[in-house]
Each structure stands twice: as structure tokens, then as C-alpha cells.
Amino acid sequence: MKYLFSREINGDMAEVENSFRDNLLPWWNDIDVYYNYMQDDLTWKVLPAVVLSVYKHFDLNRSLAVAMACIFKTVYFSNSIHALIKDDAEGQLHDNKLQFAILVGDYIFGTVLKSLVRSGTTSLVGIMSDLICELNEGLVLQNKMHGNKTQVLEKTRAPLYGTSFLTAARLAGLNAEKQETYRQMGHNLGMSFELLADKQSLKEARPYLHNTEILMGHCSNYASKSGTVLEKVIGDLHLAIYGNEQVAVM
Numbered sequence: 740m741k742y743l744f745s746r747e748i749n750g751d752m753a754e755v756e757n758s759f760r761d762n763l764l765p766w767w768n769d770i771d772v773y774y775n776y777m778q779d780d781l782t783w784k785v786l787p788a789v790v791l792s793v794y795k796h797f798d799l800n801r802s803l804a805v806a807m808a809c810i811f812k813t814v815y816f817s818n819s820i821h822a823l824i825k826d827d828a829e830g831q832l833h834d835n836k837l838q839f840a841i842l843v844g845d846y847i848f849g850t851v852l853k854s855l856v857r858s859g860t861t862s863l864v865g866i867m868s869d870l871i872c873e874l875n876e877g878l879v880l881q882n883k884m885h886g887n888k889t890q891v892l893e894k895t896r897a898p899l900y901g902t903s904f905l906t907a908a909r910l911a912g913l914n915a916e917k918q919e920t921y922r923q924m925g926h927n928l929g930m931s932f933e934l935l936a937d938k939q940s941l942k943e944a945r946p947y948l949h950n951t952e953i954l955m956g957h958c959s960n961y962a963s964k965s966g967t968v969l970e971k972v973i974g975d976l977h978l979a980i981y982g983n984e985q986v987a988v989m
Contacts, residue, residue: 747968747971748792748968751804751805752787752791752808755791755805755812758805758806758809759809759813759816762813762850762854763847766843770847773820773843776819777816777819780819781932782933783816783819785932786808786812787811787812788808788972789903789932790804790807790903791804791805792967792968792969792972793907793925793969795967795968796969796970797907797910797911799907799911803858803859803910806857806858807858807903807906810855810858811899811902811903814848814851814870814874815899817848818871818874820847821878822881848871851867851871855867863909866905866906867902867906870898870899870902874895874898877893877894877895880894880895881895888937888940889943892930892933892934896929897926897927897929898926898929900925900926900930900932901923904922904924904925904926905918907921908921908922920958923950923954924951924954924955924958927951928947928948928951928976931944931947931948931980934947935976935979948973951973952977955969
């Protein structure tokens with residue numbers, strides 16, 4: 740599914756992809772199989788665009804926006820590699836492939852710290868550490884506690900969006916209360932996207948979108964200007980969820 744808002748950030752998305760590849764170049768031949776596996780994944784496609792949109796919303800530096808979109812893409816990639824590891828009942832073999840998946844996933848998480856240093860955002864280390872912990876808790880919920888679909892998305896996907904909004908708000912200099920409002924907005928926006936991917940969950944997506952729109956209304960005064968890409972993201976999502984076929988096309 741492709742959204743119209745993405746047209747405005749195509750150049751930035753290409754730069755995110757190039758940075759992602761450059762950061763992992765020493766291991767590329769070994770991780771290519773995991774990279775190819777991600778190409779049909781909704782979060783893989785949407786998350787970097789959403790990160791770019793919220794950083795543009797605050798008119799933060801373009802290079803910073805690209806760096807942070809790459810960082811969130813990297814976090815999701817690493818977590819997805821770990822998620823591919825099965826348990827014994829599912830036939831997971833305890834071989835070199837298992838060991839490599841664990842090690843390379845951990846290695847890629849480590850590159851996130853290097854990227855934070857490189858982008859001058861070491862103040863976000865605590866936030867990103869909390870994100871990684873929450874994502875791992877989500878995998879436990881999914882694989883060991885057998886949480887339902889919505890519960891799992893709340894812990895494995897939505898935190899990526901919520902944390903991206905939180906980091907942008909913090910770097911924009913907003914106070915703690917406003918940062919939390921943006922975190923909630925990102926969380927609800929992420930859940931809207933993730934549930935939209937499953938057409939059977941459209942009704943479940945609507946309350947999350949409604950919350951997103953309410954929070955956006957509360958935050959309209961904090962944007963650098965009106966008509967931001969983020970506002971267009973929310974508008975496109977609204978029309979997609981409520982059935983406007985001109986916005987979401989295959």
C-alpha cells in the first residue's frame with residue numbers, strides 16, 4: 740500500500756536507505772537474506788516515512804531527520820531478526836544459523852548507539868534503551884504469553900512510532916508534558932497503520948486514529964507551520980481507513 744504523503748519525502752527516504760546500507764555494509768552479504776525478508780513488511784516501509792514526517796513537523800535539521808529515520812529502521816530490523824528465532828516446539832535447530840541470528844541481531848542493536856553518537860543525539864540513549872526493552876517484552880508477550888494481536892502490536896510495533904515522536908518533541912525543546920502528548924500521538928498513529936494493514940481490523944483502527952486526530956488538534960500550535968507532512972500523513976490515513984480509494988492504492 741502506498742500513501743500520497745510519501746511523494747513529498749521520496750528523496751529523504753532514498754537517503755535513509757543509503758545510510759542504512761552504509762552502516763551495515765561490513766555485514767551486508769551475511770544479512771542480505773534478512774533484508775530481503777523485510778521487503779513486504781508494512782512497518783519496514785511506513786516507519787521511516789513517519790519518523791521523517793514528525794521531524795519535519797518540528798522543522799528539525801534534515802540530516803538529523805534522516806539519521807533518526809535510519810536509526811528507527813535499524814532498531815526494527817534488529818528486532819525483526821530476533822523475532823524470526825523460534826522455540827524448540829516450533830522446530831528451531833540449535834545450530835550456527837541460530838547463533839548467528841542472535842549475534843547479528845545484537846550487533847545491529849549496537850550500531851544504533853554508534854549512530855546516536857554520530858548524529859549528536861546521545862541525550863536519547865535512555866529513551867532508545869527503553870524502546871529496545873519494550874520491544875523485547877513484546878516478543879515475550881507474543882511467543883511465551885500468547886497475547887492477542889492488538890496486545891502484541893501495542894508492544895512490538897506501536898512503541899517504535901511513539902518513541903520516534905517522543906524523540907522529535909524532546910529535540911524540539913518541548914517540555915515533558917508536551918513530549919508525552921506527542922508520544923501518545925505517535926503510539927496511536929502507529930496502531931492505526933498497523934491495524935489498517937489487516938483489512939479485518941479496520942474497525943479496531945478507527946479509535947486509534949480518532950485519538951491521533953484529537954492529540955494533533957491539541958498540538959497544532961507546536962508545529963513549525965501549518966500543512967506539515969505529518970498532518971498529511973494523518974489525513975491520508977483517515978481517508979484510507981474510512982474507505983477513500985484515491986488515497987491508498989496498491
